[in-house]
Amino acid sequence: MRHKVFIDGREGTTGLRLHEELAKRTDIELLHIDPNKRKDKEERRKLLNEADIVFLCLPDAAARESAQLVTNPDTRIIDTSTAFRTDPNWVYGLPEIHSQRELIRTAWRVSVPGCHATGLIVSLRPLIDAGIVQRDYPISCYSVTGYSGAGRTGIEEYENASPAATKQLIVPRHYSLQRNHKHIPEMQLLAGLAYEPSFTPIKANYKQGIGISIPLFSRLLPKQSTARDIHEALSAYYENERFVHVIPFDSEAYLDDGHFLITACNHTNRLDLFVFGHDDKIAIMARYDNLGKGASGAAIQNLNLMLGVDEGYGLT
Template sequence: MKHKVFIDGQEGTTGLQIYEELSGRQDIEVLRIDSARRKDKDERSHYLNEADIVFLCLPDSAAKESVELVRNPKTRIINSSSAFRTDQRWVYGIPELKGHREAIRSASRLSVPGCHATGFILMVRPLIEAGILQRDYPLTCYSITGYSGAGRSGIEEYENESFAASKQLHVPRHYALQHQHKHLPEMALYSGLEFEPLFTPIKANYAQGIAMSIPLLSRILPQDSTAADVHEVLAEYYESERFVKVMPYDSEAYLDEGHFKITECNNTNRLEIFVFGHKDKIHIISRYDNLGKGASGAAIQNMNLMLGFDEGYGLEN
């Protein structure tokens, strides 16, 4: 029997990615709404209530409206917007966190983590659980991300005829400098921090791929832990995981003449964590595809679990 899937927001960046990844599967029937009627509330309601799984690939306000339209108790929702991510009635979809897989399997309402939040939480949560990092640590982080993370508007900004004439688009650009980035609440809640981190995202002139960086100072950690200690905790936490890998400690062999390679996980659902250090300085970096593990790949991984499939079915490792 095929499971019926409806992508509400099928023409956006994440919606298109999910459609492409599901369209070849024999166990899935993707329901397609006429593009001319995609904003028709009655038409959307029909598809929302016919589906076994609904992916919401919409702005927050539209996602909330879609949830209100669902009347079928058997329809299960996977939300990719930031709406509901900190709502405790919704399951937060990072299977690699301890205890999350079982909750995901039985979820009727699930939120896919934000792209920046994914790498951050996967690095911080194990350290807090192990007591290496205190919950009130004044944590800072920054990410370098491809422009596709901004969705269709970001892609159009960089991939149009006026790009060559714009000097500003050719260099990395800091943004969200008012420190109100929409991922901050989930980054604090699901990492276990008492306070939101000081987070600076940086958009650069390449399409996709994220490097999320977290610096730590061992002299203000509760156990004066070293970079090697941090690496050991992370490696043990994820040792049996398929999609999250902790790379060898101080991995000079994985650098390009000392330079970090951001895009090595592109077009996969893989996330790799690196730990570097010297004396009391510790630097943790995760790299992954903002359109893969940071968006559509994570959504499909969660769907697989919810439907009882192997969670890696159809995903590139």
Template sequence: MGIKIFVDGREGTTGLKIHHYLSGFADVELLAIDPALRKDAAARSRLLNAADIAILCLPDAAARESVALVTNPATRIMNASTAFRTDPAWAYGLPELHGQRERIASAARVSVPGCHATGFIAALRPLVEAGIVPHDYPVTSYAVTGYTGGGKMRITQYESPAFAAAHQLQAPRHYALLHDHKHIPEMRLYAGLSFDPSFTPVIANYPQGSAVAVPLVSRLLGRNASAKDAHEALAAYYDGEPFIRVMPFDAAAELDEGHFPIMALNDTNRLELFVFGGADRFTILSRFDNLGKGAAGAAIQNMNLMLGRDERTGLI
């Protein structure tokens, strides 16, 4: 008998990608809902409670509704929305954080991290734990991402026939300028910060691939830490990790005539960390696929851990 998986909201960008991954698993039985009943609470409830793992790819309010429909104590839930990411009753699905892999493996409820949050936390958490970045450091960060990170509405907007006439879409666009981006609470909590970071995301005219930058100033860091100190701390933290790699220090060879190739990890579940800069100022830069390690790939990695198997299954 196969492992029963129900993807509630498989019509969305993340749901479609997760479904694509799952279709390659011989031991997975995908439970499907009649498209005409996908908003019917009774029909969804039957499938949610029949599943070994229910994966929710829904807006926050709908995700909360689905969780409330689950009455079977054997059904484990993975949620891809913002709804439960800072809820202590839910395991945060970034296995590479110290102690988190074990918690995910035994959890009944797991939240998949936000895409921007994944790159931000991966860059900062090891430095906070090492005492290099103080908990009260005034962190700033900016991120550049492809338009698929905005979901179906943004994809339709950027890929519609009217796009050529919408000149404002052809240039990168800053957003969340009121510093109210929905990923900020999890970024602060799981990076170990005392205050919200100042975070500015930018959406650009290409489909997928993300880079999150965290600039740091040595004189404000613990022990006046240098770029080299930060690189060594990151390398030690992620040593042996299958999906996170710390690239060689000041990796100029990775640049394209001095420019950073954001899309190099597209269609993978990998994340790479770079340290660029000099003695007094430097930048931690994370690169990943917003649909891979930033969404669907992370969900599959977490699912593998929840099922007690190699987390790389179906992702290599």
């Protein structure tokens, strides 16, 4: 049986990647819209309600509009925007945490996690559930990402820059300095935090790959857990997960002369977790592809669960 799939917003970074991957599958029939009618509401309504599964790869406002156009009770939606990530009527699409995998299997409305949020939640949720990190811990998080995280506009900004602009783009750039990044609400809710984390994203001059860093201090933790304790807890939690790998505590072999390799998971759906530290100082670091596990890879993983096929079908 072939499942009809429509990608609303195929022209964007995530939409293009999804189309490229799903076009290879024999169990998927992709529905296409005439390029001249892609902003025609009635044409979109028709395709949205004809599909078994709809991917919304749109800005928030457009995603909300498209979701309202779906009136077919048999059409299931996977949204890649921020619009529904904290909506209780939608299932958060991160299978590796809590009981999300079973919720995704039977869901009619699934919201794909934000790229930055994925690393923070995967790093912290097991520790908060276990009482190793308290819910009101003052969490700080730094995220270094390739410029594709900003979508088509970010790619164009870097790849078509004038000589004058290139001088500014060659160095990493911190942004959302007012601590108002749109991923913060889902970070707080899905990690189980009592307060918003202090989150600093940093855009750098390479295309893709993301590195999340979360510092912890043993003296502030309820049981004064060590870095090795943190590592053991994460290793046990993700022991049977296909796409989340906890790297051995003695991780020198996975570094580049002591340097963290942010892009080592590019072109895969894998997320690597590291724990570093000694004495009172602990650092959890996550790396993954912001276009893979942080976007289209996660969307396909959710699709597979919803269709009842192997969770890793079509994923590296």
